[in-house]
Amino acid sequence: xxxxxxxxxxxxxxxxxxxxxxxxxSGEIKGGEWLREAELAVQLGVSRTPVRExxxxxxxxxxxxxxxxxxxxxxxxxxxxxxxxxxxxxxxxSYGASMAATNPETDVVLLRKLADEMTNIAESDSPxxxxxxxxxxxxxxxxxxxxxxxxxxTILASIVQVPLVRLTFARYTRAELLRSMNHHRxxxxxxxxxxxxxxxxxxxxxxxxxxxxxxxxxxxxxLDE
Amino acid sequence: xxxxxxxxxxxxxxxxxxxxxxxxxSGEIKGGEWLREAELAVQLGVSRTPVRExxxxxxxxxxxxxxxxxxxxxxxxxxxxxxxxxxxxxxxxSYGASMAATNPETDVVLLRKLADEMTNIAESDSPxxxxxxxxxxxxxxxxxxxxxxxxxxTILASIVQVPLVRLTFARYTRAELLRSMNHHRxxxxxxxxxxxxxxxxxxxxxxxxxxxxxxxxxxxxxLDE
DNA sequence: ATCTCCTATTTGGTATACAATAATTTTTGA
DNA sequence: TCAAAAATTATTGTATACCAAATAGGAGAT
Numbered sequence: 001x002x003x004x005x006x007x008x009x010x011x012x013x014x015x016x017x018x019x020x021x022x023x024x025x026s027g028e029i030k031g032g033e034w035l036r037e038a039e040l041a042v043q044l045g046v047s048r049t050p051v052r053e054x055x056x057x058x059x060x061x062x063x064x065x066x067x068x069x070x071x072x073x074x075x076x077x078x079x080x081x082x083x084x085x086x087x088x089x090x091x092x093x094s095y096g097a098s099m100a101a102t103n104p105e106t107d108v109v110l111l112r113k114l115a116d117e118m119t120n121i122a123e124s125d126s127p128x129x130x131x132x133x134x135x136x137x138x139x140x141x142x143x144x145x146x147x148x149x150x151x152x153x154t155i156l157a158s159i160v161q162v163p164l165v166r167l168t169f170a171r172y173t174r175a176e177l178l179r180s181m182n183h184h185r186x187x188x189x190x191x192x193x194x195x196x197x198x199x200x201x202x203x204x205x206x207x208x209x210x211x212x213x214x215x216x217x218x219x220x221x222x223l224d225e
Numbered sequence: 226x227x228x229x230x231x232x233x234x235x236x237x238x239x240x241x242x243x244x245x246x247x248x249x250x251s252g253e254i255k256g257g258e259w260l261r262e263a264e265l266a267v268q269l270g271v272s273r274t275p276v277r278e279x280x281x282x283x284x285x286x287x288x289x290x291x292x293x294x295x296x297x298x299x300x301x302x303x304x305x306x307x308x309x310x311x312x313x314x315x316x317x318x319s320y321g322a323s324m325a326a327t328n329p330e331t332d333v334v335l336l337r338k339l340a341d342e343m344t345n346i347a348e349s350d351s352p353x354x355x356x357x358x359x360x361x362x363x364x365x366x367x368x369x370x371x372x373x374x375x376x377x378x379t380i381l382a383s384i385v386q387v388p389l390v391r392l393t394f395a396r397y398t399r400a401e402l403l404r405s406m407n408h409h410r411x412x413x414x415x416x417x418x419x420x421x422x423x424x425x426x427x428x429x430x431x432x433x434x435x436x437x438x439x440x441x442x443x444x445x446x447x448l449d450e
Numbered sequence: 451a452t453c454t455c456c457t458a459t460t461t462g463g464t465a466t467a468c469a470a471t472a473a474t475t476t477t478t479g480a
Numbered sequence: 481t482c483a484a485a486a487a488t489t490a491t492t493g494t495a496t497a498c499c500a501a502a503t504a505g506g507a508g509a510t
Binding site for chain 2: 052053056057060061062084085087088091092095149150151152154155158159
């Protein structure tokens with residue numbers, strides 16, 4: 001099982017999936033809206049068939065919901081959902097960090113490089129948030145990979161997913177941003193020391209403080225759109 | 226998001242999904258075998274369309290794998306996979322147990338009823354293993370529900386899944402079976418005492434001992450078929 | 451106003467056709 | 481003989497057309 005994944009390069013269906021997913025993530029299609037097969041098909045210039053398969057995948061990964069004989073509609077997320085997601089993320093990622101800390105396969109050099117680069121970006125005058133987000137994703141994903149449990153990254157991807165995408169570093173205060181960067185570097189130190197408990201604790205702090213920072217503007221976001 | 230799920234009652238596709246899934250779980254279709262669309266379609270007396278959707282769902286929940294322009298084939302599972310799965314199960318279910326212990330919504334009466342009924346069955350002369358398995362699933366699922374995190378049960382279902390289905394209580398020694406029943410009852414005691422740490426510890430013991438019992442005959446299973 | 455019936459819309463499913471791709475077999479050429 | 485090339489075959493991926501069933505919404509009747 002382990003390695004192979006074959007992430008479905010089958011052109012049309014995949015394009016449709018990515019396109020619709022993008023519309024949801026970007027907010028172009030809002031929560032609760034219907035995803036009409038025919039409409040999307042003409043919009044994307046494909047037939048209903050790949051659209052249906054794409055919708056099936058969106059439903060499968062929890063981004064949308066299927067109502068029999070009615071169709072598929074985009075999911076809506078409450079603060080309670082975010083809370084549940086963050087609790088699980090805390091549980092799984094801190095476990096991953098503790099496992100990665102004692103795994104000899106863990107590439108500490110890579111992680112440090114990522115942490116340092118993120119710090120540089122964050123400390124610049126006008127941080128490139130998009131790049132920062134990419135590096136951050138890479139960093140967290142790498143840790144999960146180094147945990148040695150190949151299922152871990154998959155599961156987390158299926159939980160964390162979409163709804164958090166719009167909550168980016170751009171919303172952090174400067175203090176929050178710098179603290180986040182400090183966490184990254186401290187985590188690498190913990191890995192270097194092969195200290196599982198330390199790594200786990202830093203990851204907990206990191207995610208918890210991130211969640212705390214986000215909670216503020218989630219309600220705002222709900223109000224102004 | 227929380228409650229609603231709309232578990233797709235759309236006849237044909239669902240029937241196909243269940244049928245193919247059943248063939249995999251029962252071992253009729255073995256790991257590594259191809260799932261041919263046309264073949265399955267005639268076998269099930271439906272067209273290729275619902276078969277394709279069913280295969281998509283099987284791929285989505287990790288039971289099968291897609292190889293572009295080649296088709297879908299049933300996954301193969303190694304002992305390493307089982308290990309990873311059990312580690313995650315331990316993490317998530319013990320978390321669930323600890324949360325359920327202090328949740329006032331937890332229906333201790335129901336759980337005790339289940340635990341007692343399982344004990345009765347296990348202590349009888351010829352235990353009805355199928356019924357025992359059902360009750361056990363209900364018991365574990367109920368705890369996850371009482372954890373208060375609605376995502377927890379979903380995630381676990383997506384991990385534990387299939388590959389473990391064939392590893393049933395029927396393979397347990399009498400001692401292992403009775404110990405498992407003791408764990409269930411002890412867990413209810415921990416819930417009644419609202420002792421999160423206790424509940425968590427019992428769940429850890431429970432799953433770890435179960436995994437230990439299974440490890441033995443997994444290799445056997447691999448050899449004799 | 452409420453209930454019933456009708457109609458439009460949309461899904462869920464079938465059937466069929468066909469291009470693209472990968473595997474297999476056959477043929478070719480040294 | 482045997483490896484490379486070419487032809488054949490099998491199967492997926494997509495499109496298209498069509499139809500039954502279900503739902504929503506509105507017209508009309510009570």
